[in-house]
Structures are given as C-alpha cells and as structure tokens.
Amino acid sequence: MLTPNVANLGLQFSCSMNCLTRICPLITLRLLACQSRGSMNWLYRNIGRAIHGYVVKVGRDVRDDVSVNSALVFMYPRFGDLDPAGSIFWSMPERNVVAWNTMISVYAQTGNIKETWGLFNQMLVEGFEANEITLSCMANSSNELLQGMMIHGLVIKIGLIEDEIIGASLIDMYARLNSLVDAQKLFDVKPRSEMGSWNSLILGYAKNGYPREALNLFYRLRDHRNLCPNSISFLGALNACAALGAVKEGKVIHDYFVNSGFKVDRIIGTSLIDMYSKCGCVDTARDIFEGMKDKDLVAWSAMISGHGVNGEVKEAIKLFDRMRKNYHLKPDNVIFTSILSACSHSGMLEEGWFYFNEMKRVYGLEPKQEQYACIVDLLGRAGKLDESLDFIKEMPIEPDVSVWGALLGACRIHNNMKLGIYAAEKLFELETKDAGYYVLLSNLYAAIGRWNDVKKVRELMKSRGVQKPPGRSWVDLNGSIHEFFVGDKSHPQSDKIYMKLDELGEKMKEMGYIPDTNLVLHDVDDEVKEEKLTSHSERLAIAFALINTKHGEPIRVTKNLRVCADCHRTTKLISKITGRKIIVRDARRFHHFEGGKCSCADYW
DNA sequence: GTAGGGTTAG
Numbered sequence: 001m002l003t004p005n006v007a008n009l010g011l012q013f014s015c016s017m018n019c020l021t022r023i024c025p026l027i028t029l030r031l032l033a034c035q036s037r038g039s040m041n042w043l044y045r046n047i048g049r050a051i052h053g054y055v056v057k058v059g060r061d062v063r064d065d066v067s068v069n070s071a072l073v074f075m076y077p078r079f080g081d082l083d084p085a086g087s088i089f090w091s092m093p094e095r096n097v098v099a100w101n102t103m104i105s106v107y108a109q110t111g112n113i114k115e116t117w118g119l120f121n122q123m124l125v126e127g128f129e130a131n132e133i134t135l136s137c138m139a140n141s142s143n144e145l146l147q148g149m150m151i152h153g154l155v156i157k158i159g160l161i162e163d164e165i166i167g168a169s170l171i172d173m174y175a176r177l178n179s180l181v182d183a184q185k186l187f188d189v190k191p192r193s194e195m196g197s198w199n200s201l202i203l204g205y206a207k208n209g210y211p212r213e214a215l216n217l218f219y220r221l222r223d224h225r226n227l228c229p230n231s232i233s234f235l236g237a238l239n240a241c242a243a244l245g246a247v248k249e250g251k252v253i254h255d256y257f258v259n260s261g262f263k264v265d266r267i268i269g270t271s272l273i274d275m276y277s278k279c280g281c282v283d284t285a286r287d288i289f290e291g292m293k294d295k296d297l298v299a300w301s302a303m304i305s306g307h308g309v310n311g312e313v314k315e316a317i318k319l320f321d322r323m324r325k326n327y328h329l330k331p332d333n334v335i336f337t338s339i340l341s342a343c344s345h346s347g348m349l350e351e352g353w354f355y356f357n358e359m360k361r362v363y364g365l366e367p368k369q370e371q372y373a374c375i376v377d378l379l380g381r382a383g384k385l386d387e388s389l390d391f392i393k394e395m396p397i398e399p400d401v402s403v404w405g406a407l408l409g410a411c412r413i414h415n416n417m418k419l420g421i422y423a424a425e426k427l428f429e430l431e432t433k434d435a436g437y438y439v440l441l442s443n444l445y446a447a448i449g450r451w452n453d454v455k456k457v458r459e460l461m462k463s464r465g466v467q468k469p470p471g472r473s474w475v476d477l478n479g480s481i482h483e484f485f486v487g488d489k490s491h492p493q494s495d496k497i498y499m500k501l502d503e504l505g506e507k508m509k510e511m512g513y514i515p516d517t518n519l520v521l522h523d524v525d526d527e528v529k530e531e532k533l534t535s536h537s538e539r540l541a542i543a544f545a546l547i548n549t550k551h552g553e554p555i556r557v558t559k560n561l562r563v564c565a566d567c568h569r570t571t572k573l574i575s576k577i578t579g580r581k582i583i584v585r586d587a588r589r590f591h592h593f594e595g596g597k598c599s600c601a602d603y604w
Numbered sequence: 605g606t607a608g609g610g611t612t613a614g
Binding site: 025028029031066067068070074097099100101102103105131132133136137139140168196199203230232233236238239266267269270271272274296298299300301302303304305333334335337338341344369370371372373374376377401404405406408409434437588 | 605606607608609610611612613614
C-alpha cells in the first residue's frame with residue numbers, strides 16, 4: 001500500500017459542515033507528524049500530500065485554518081519542497097505570530113537571508129510582535145555582526161534577554177560570526193544551570209576553529225557538581241575531536257558516551273562517522289555506519305564524504321549508487337558536493353561531469369556555487385584551464401568567491417600566471433576575508449619573483465584586516481597533543497627532531513630530491529629558503545612521531561593549513577625510507593602516504 | 605503548532 005488515502009489516515013469523520021473546525025487540530029497534528037527524516041521520508045511525503053489534498057477539498061473552515069496552514073508551511077520544506085510553503089503562506093486569509101515564525105524559520109533554515117529579513121520587517125510593519133522564537137530565528141540568520149547586534153539589542157529592548165532559547169541562539173550567533181569573546185561573555189552572565197548555553201558554547205567553539213576550548217568546556221561540564229553532559233554536549237565534543245583529528249581522545253569520549261548510558265542514535269551515530277572519518281579511521285566509521293538501523297540522508301552523506309576525503313573515491317561512488325538503488329532517498333546538494341569533490345581530487349573528469357549533469361536531469365536539483373566550484377576545480381586540476389574559464393562565464397548565477405578561488409588554485413598547480421592573476425582580481429573584487437586566497441595569489445607572484453606584487457598583496461590583506469594563521473601541525477601521542485610551528489625549537493626533544501630531519505634529508509638527497517624553494521614566501525636567498533622549508537611544521541611533527549612511536553606503527557599528523565607541494569613530496573619519500581604509513585590530515589583532506597605514494601594521487 | 609544538536613566544496 002504505497003499511496004495513502006484519507007480513509008486509512010483516520011481523517012474520515014462524520015460531522016456536519018459547521019463542526020469542521022473541530023478536526024483542524026487533528027489534521028495539524030497529523031501534518032506535523034510527517035517530518036521523519038529517515039528512510040521512510042518518501043512515504044511521509046505522500047501522506048502529507050494526501051492530507052493537503054483532503055484539506056483543500058473538505059471545506060473552507062479547514063482550508064482557511066491558521067494552524068492547518070502553518071503546519072503545511074512547516075511540512076513541505078522538510079521534503080525539500082520550498083515553493084508550496086511560500087504560496088500557502090501568502091494565500092492564507094489570516095496569519096498569527098506562529099504562522100509568521102514558521103515561514104521565517106523556513107527561510108532561515110534554507111539560508112535565504114534576504115527573504116528572512118524581508119519577512120521579519122513585514123511582520124513588524126503589520127503590527128505583530130516578535131517573540132523568543134522569532135528572534136531566535138533572526139539570530140540564526142544574521143550573517144553580519146551588525147545584524148546580530150541589532151537582534152541582540154532588540155532582545156534586550158523587548159525584555160527577553162533572560163530567555164533560555166534566546167540566550168543559546170545569541171551565543172551560537174556570536175560564535176558563528178567569529179566573535180567568540182562575545183559568545184563567552186554571554187555565557188558568563190547566564191545562570192550556569194542552563195544546558196542550552198553550555199551546549200551552544202561548546203559547539204560554537206568546536207565549529208568555529210577553537211576545538212581545544214570546546215573540549216575544555218566539555219570537561220568542565222563533565223566535572224560539574226550539579227550538571228552533566230547530555231547528548232548534544234557530546235556532539236560538540238565529538239565535533240571538536242574531528243576538528244583536531246584527535247582519534248584517541250575521540251574514542252575515550254565515545255566510550256564515555258556509551259558508559260553514561262546513552263544510546264547511539266542516528267545523530268550521534270552520524271557524528272561518530274564524521275569524527276572517525278576525519279581522523280583517518282574510515283574502517284571504524286564504516287562499522288558504525290553499517291550498524292545503523294535507519295540511515296537517513298545525512299548519515300549516508302557523512303559516510304560518502306568520509307570515503308571521499310580519505311581518497312577512496314571508488315568506495316564513495318559505490319556507496320552513492322547503493323544508496324540510490326536500495327533506498328527511497330533523494331540525494332541533495334550536499335551529497336553531490338561530496339561526490340563531485342571526490343571525483344575532482346582523483347582526476348575523474350568524466351565521472352564528475354556525469355554526476356553534475358545527473359543532478360539536474362534525474363533529481364531536478366539546481367546546482368549551487370559549491371557544485372560549480374567543484375566543476376571548475378575538476379576541469380582546472382585536469383589542466384583544462386580555458387575550459388574552466390568558459391564554464392564560469394556560462395554560469396547562470398554570479399560566480400562567488402569559491403568559484404574564482406577554485407580557478408585560482410588550479411592556476412597555481414599548473415603555473416598559469418595570466419589566468420591566475422585574472423581569477424585573483426575577480427576574487428578580490430568580492431572582498432573576501434579568507435586568508436588562503438591571498439596566500440595563493442602571493443605564492444603565484446613569488447614563484448615568478450614579482451616581490452613588489454607580493455608586498456602589495458600583503459598590504460591589501462592588512463588594509464582589509466585579513467590575518468593569515470601561522471602554520472601548525474600536531475601529533476596525538478597517547479592522548480596528549482604535541483604541537484609544532486614553522487621553525488619551532490621549543491619542544492623538549494627539539495634537538496633529536498632536527499637530527500632526525502637531517503638524517504632523512506641526507507637519504508632523500510641520495511634519492512634525487514631537490515627542494516622546491518618557490519614555495520617559500522619570502523624574498524630571501526635560496527639557502528635560507530631551503531632551511532625554512534625543511535622546518536615546516538608538518539615535518540617537525542612527523543619527525544617527532546617517528547622518534548616516539550614503535551617501528552611499523554602508523555603515524556598520524558594533523559595540520560591547520562593545506563600541506564605544501566614540497567612537504568607532500570618529502571612525506572612520500574619519508575614513507576618509503578622508513579617503511580611507515582603516514583596519515584596527514586590538512587585543512588582540507590587526508591593524505592595516506594605509504595611506500596612513496598599518496599592516496600590523493602597528487603591531486604589535492 | 606513555530607527554535608536549538610549530526611553531513612558540504614574552495
């Protein structure tokens with residue numbers, strides 16, 4: 001029985017027309033129940049549509065009911081159908097705050113920031129008063145600090161600053177806008193008993209580049225006299241471990257979760273898949289994934305990208321095909337992004353194009369910036385730079401920073417100065433604050449010795465307040481983290497580390513290795529450049545790990561920036577010389593080095 | 605009835 005009808009939904013009533021309104025709450029409840037995100041999604045979608053059909057037919061009282069309509073507005077976007085939500089909302093004969101909130105939250109969740117703010121303004125103009133849920137949604141869809149502060153001000157003015165929902169949303173907002181100090185301040189003045197605030201701040205730190213702080217806060221909560229972590233707190237902690245690549249710490253937290261009596265549900269399961277994948281333990285992630293009873297799109301998504309990011313493209317594609325064949329799940333933009341990026345990082349040009357076309361043809365999904373960037377990347381890495389530019393020119397939407405950035409990255413790989421500089425100009429017109437792009441352009445200029453332009457890029461960064469974080473690499477040795485900066489000599493074992501690097505350097509030179517000094521960003525002579533290169537943070541970390549682990553044991557290193565081409569070559573050689581498996585996770589992906597080769601096949 | 609916690613490229 002695949003097509004539900006009203007009879008089997010329990011909505012057949014024998015009541016006269018004037019008591020029709022009585023069934024509205026029941027219909028509303030049924031509609032709201034249609035929001036499973038699991039593998040039964042398709043069935044609920046059919047049920048929801050059937051109920052909607054019934055609502056339209058049964059009579060004006062039901063058709064015009066505010067709750068019923070709000071529930072419909074709420075339901076459709078859960079199935080990815082945004083249009084019906086908008087048209088239902090606008091054709092409602094009367095609306096209340098809940099109806100407005102529902103529509104605002106739909107726009108906020110789908111990232112339509114302009115529409116969200118427009119709706120919010122109109123709601124106020126029409127004389128409705130914002131409540132805690134409205135303002136929580138608005139905090140959510142503030143993507144600039146000024147907007148956020150305005151909402152914060154409004155919260156104070158309306159007298160809702162004590163509200164727990166709002167407190168958590170504001171913390172979340174400040175963290176997302178990279179204003180962790182403000183987030184911490186809000187947390188500090190809140191009554192500490194509010195779990196919402198703890199969780200918001202733990203997640204805020206974890207997701208916004210401060211994983212260590214997230215874990216510290218999580219441990220404070222663990223040791224708290226009156227409170228203990230709930231499953232959301234664990235999400236934050238696992239997220240932080242994923243960001244750190246700290247698999248041992250992650251495993252301890254995983255065990256702690258289970259021993260505390262929590263059940264690994266779909267959400268924690270997905271988070272575990274993500275954590276283990278991002279720590280390079282794809283097998284463990286896979287075990288958890290296979291053990292999950294009801295996998296939804298997000299779980300599949302996490303596992304597919306887990307394979308992709310670890311260089312296992314074939315596995316990623318196999319899994320994607322399995323998902324489409326065996327389940328009634330409709331892939332979304334996120335899954336396609338993972339698949340496309342996996343293809344581009346393995347140079348699978350044809351496959352990438354195939355999936356890009358399939359997105360629209362089979363699933364009716366409109367490609368977004370992310371997917372366009374993937375294709376630009378795909379063409380660019382394969383050396384088809386002109387085709388890549390043509391592709392950008394034909395895009396139906398205005399290319400954003402990520403698209404131009406992908407072209408710039410490809411130009412650097414293939415040393416195409418002219419096009420690279422063009423891409424960079426386009427990129428910087430968009431006023432990005434992402435330091436990585438400035439470094440790319442700077443590298444381009446440095447490679448051809450245009451030091452004046454290198455200086456100009458630096459000045460541009462300064463004037464725009466862009467800061468390049470210093471390169472850091474770290475190793476998790478028996479649960480404690482050892483961290484290294486470029487040229488770092490502060491570690492107690494520093495002498496041994498540099499001796500190890502010298503020893504490896506000699507062996508590498510015997511194998512014909514010549515350092516690529518183009519990659520050092522300073523206007524200095526070659527000897528000094530070489531010295532800087534040999535002390536890149538990941539090399540220090542690798543040498544440290546070699547000294548402190550048993551022979552044959554794999555080495556895991558995490559780096560905050562992307563690994564440079566020279567370190568990549570070097571690590572390949574070190575894996576051959578020492579016979580060790582070296583797993584490096586950089587800011588973007590994994591490199592599994594073994595026997596002189598890397599899983600990324602030199603595409604990254 | 606409406607919010608908040610899992611997945612995404614460059």
